[in-house]
Amino acid sequence: MGSVSLKNVSKSFGAVKVIHDVSLEIEEGEFCVLIGPSGSGKSTLLRIIAGLEDVSAGNISIGDRQVTDLPPKHRDIAMVFQTYALYPQMTVRENMGFALKLAGMPKAEINAKVTDVARMLELDQLLERLPKELSGGQRQRVSMGRAIVRNPSVFLFDEPLSNLDAKLRVQVRGEIADLHRRLQTTSVYVTHDQVEAMTLGQKIVVLKDGRVEQVGRPLELYDDPVNTFVASFLGTPSINLIEADVTGASDACAARLPDGTEVKLGKNNGCMPGQKIFFGIRPEHARLSLEDQPGAIRARIHAVENTGSDMVILNEAEGFRITAAFKEQRALEPGASVSILPDPAKIRIFDAATGKRIRRGEDA
Amino acid sequence: MKTTFPQKLARGAVYALLLIVFCGPFWGILATAFSKTTVQPGQLLIWPDQPTFDHFIYAWTEVKAWIYLFNSLLVVAIGTVLQTTVSALAAYALARKKFRGAAFISLAILSTMMLPDEVISIPLYLILHQKLPLLGVSIYNSYAALILPLVGWAFSVFLLTEFMKAVPRDLEDAARVDGANEIQIFLKVIVPLVKPALGTTTIFGFLMIWDQYLLPLIAVDDRSLYTIPVVLRSLRVDEIMQQNIFIAVTVIATVPCIVVYLLLQKQFNRGLMSGAVKG
Known part of the structure; x- marks a missing residue:
């Protein structure tokens, strides 16, 4: 096993810089998720760690070895690809044993290792099949088996669940988490799915345009985002970000929303009167009531999304939209008038000009 | 219906x-x-x-068709192997590697298909007469002169390039992560996946080399190095040669083509059909 360390890594394709001075420390045995929208550079960063892309600047270490200039085969890594990347002409056994064969391991030893890992992944009945004879989930397990059999220092996963259907995705996600618990191998996992990131990651790295926006534990990022991008990228339904003006005295400001509602921000909130802000509240922290509440945002229900386990209510207030979400089943119909009360402790404020978080005096 | x-x-x-x-x-x-x-x-x-069977016996013993058949088989066997190898390697470089001038090289290779054999016959004749550096001998009037000019063939390079472009890049990356070097990636990952195309180019290459008429005429003047097409032509214009014997030699010349086609038929058909339907 080994830690992964990236120091000031940059990557350009011609004149286009896609990774900007990224530094990152991934502890030994840690499960680190790189998340970001398309084009954020997460896959490029993973390929850089794998050695499939050269860096334009910076250094990469795995364990205590500098691997910046080493080819993939000398980095002691194994990779699971989004497309599985199984060799179509080889059986499951041959696919899993290919790396060991290239390393010159004796046939009997390869067979023993492949059989062991196949048993662990419940692939032992499929060893003589070709990839085309397997389902998507089985192929992905073979792909993981091919990585595990090498017993590498680091596992690299490049959106391994993207090609699976929703149900299978949940199942394989569980299998990956279980594998990591058992093997405790350092893992770097790329995804654009925040549910995968939140459920699998011990550390999450949010990327945007080739830059690290925030690094932290899943709930840390969810509860304490550093900017509007991280706040809106994590969480489904997305956080409500409402443009507002800061009013009142500097030690006890309020946010005046477009409909004129004033929401108190408490003391030492870090805002300056007159400042333009984004008033952020996650849907599950916006309490919805059919009765009129003093100081609440008045709105009308625009749409009701009921998933069975959750109710998501999209509301239309004067000049903005606000979403509320809760677990309990309630009889709510579009068009109904509602009051929405944000939980004061869960309000997050961001500077409208920079998108950066404005922290309370005691948090800053 | x-x-x-x-x-x-x-x-x-x-x-x-x-x-x-x-x-x-x-x-x-x-x-x-x-x-x-x-x-x-x-x-x-x-x-x-x-x-x-008289005409065949005469063609074999008196016309000595076996010599020309042997020459043709030798040239076509070595030529096809070299041509397929060179084409596959060139196609791999053009399809999978990024290098300066790749587009120009592709175009240059492709442009050779636009030149008729007659246009290059005189320069080729002069080149074959050139003495090789270090060795000080020319390859004119040798098997090498019959084979080497056919080793690079734009058609098979072009066809294989297109097939290799279709091989997912992730497979190459997976092999690289698995520890394969460039040769291993080529032989163990790329080649098995373009087998149908290799079957097609092998058959087309075989027929192209087998049918060569102009090249043997300008590359050799020793009759014992003549290939079957050249001999067929000389028998055709031989006024005292019986027509049935000429036809018997024609049958002998056709047999290897049929055998090769039957052997590679499966690959050939798959090669022609691949890409025609989804999946």
Whole structure:
């Protein structure tokens, strides 16, 4: 096993810089998720760690070895690809044993290792099949088996669940988490799915345009985002970000929303009167009531999304939209008038000009 | 949809016509080659008359068709292997590697298909006469002169390049992560996946080399190095040579092509069909 360390890594394709001075420390045995929208550079960063892309600047270490200039085969890594990347002409056994064969391991030893890992992944009945004879989930397990059999220092996963259907995705996600618990191998996992990131990651790295926006534990990022991008990228339904003006005295400001509602921000909130802000509240922290509440945002229900386990209510207030979400089943119909009360402790404020978080005096 | 009788009849008629057009001439030369009855130039028998092997025995022993057949087989065997190898390696570089001037090189290779053989015959003749550096000898009048000019063939490079472009890049990356070097990636990942295309280019390459007429004429002047097409031409214009013997040599010249096609038929058909349908 080994830690992964990236120091000031940059990557350009011609004149286009896609990774900007990224530094990152991934502890030994840690499960680190790189998340970001398309084009954020997460896959490029993973390929850089794998050695499939050269860096334009910076250094990469795995364990205590500098691997910046080493080819993939000398980095002691194994990779699971989004497309599985199984060799179509080889059986499951041959696919899993290919790396060991290239390393010159004796046939009997390869067979023993492949059989062991196949048993662990419940692939032992499929060893003589070709990839085309397997389902998507089985192929992905073979792909993981091919990585595990090498017993590498680091596992690299490049959106391994993207090609699976929703149900299978949940199942394989569980299998990956279980594998990591058992093997405790350092893992770097790329995804654009925040549910995968939140459920699998011990550390999450949010990327945007080739830059690290925030690094932290899943709930840390969810509860304490550093900017509007991280706040809106994590969480489904997305956080409500409402443009507002800061009013009142500097030690006890309020946010005046477009409909004129004033929401108190408490003391030492870090805002300056007159400042333009984004008033952020996650849907599950916006309490919805059919009765009129003093100081609440008045709105009308625009749409009701009921998933069975959750109710998501999209509301239309004067000049903005606000979403509320809760677990309990309630009889709510579009068009109904509602009051929405944000939980004061869960309000997050961001500077409208920079998108950066404005922290309370005691948090800053 | 159910096929009606007139539809079946029409389809049968079309098949029969195609059979006559494609197989008729071959049947004619077989019938003539195995017949004792002498025919005039341009004539073919529809049915064998007094079946005999005499023309084949004469062609083998007196005309010494075996020498020319051996020459052709040697040239085509070595030539096809070299041509396929060179084409596959060139295609791998053009399809999978990024290097300066790749587009220009592709275009240059492709442009050689636009030049008729007659245009390059004189420069080729002069090059074959050039003495090789260090060795101080030319390859003119040798098997090398019959083989080497055919090793690079734009058609097979082009076809294989397109096939190799279709191999997912992730497979190459997976092999690289698994510890494969460039040669191993080429041999163990790329080549097995373009086998149908290799089958197609091997057959086309074989036929192209087998059918060479102009090259042997300008590359050798020793009759013992002549290949079958050159000898066929000389027999054709030989006024005292019986037409049936010429036809028997023609049959001998056709056999290797049929054998190779039958051996690689599966790959060939798959190669032609691949990409035609989704999946």
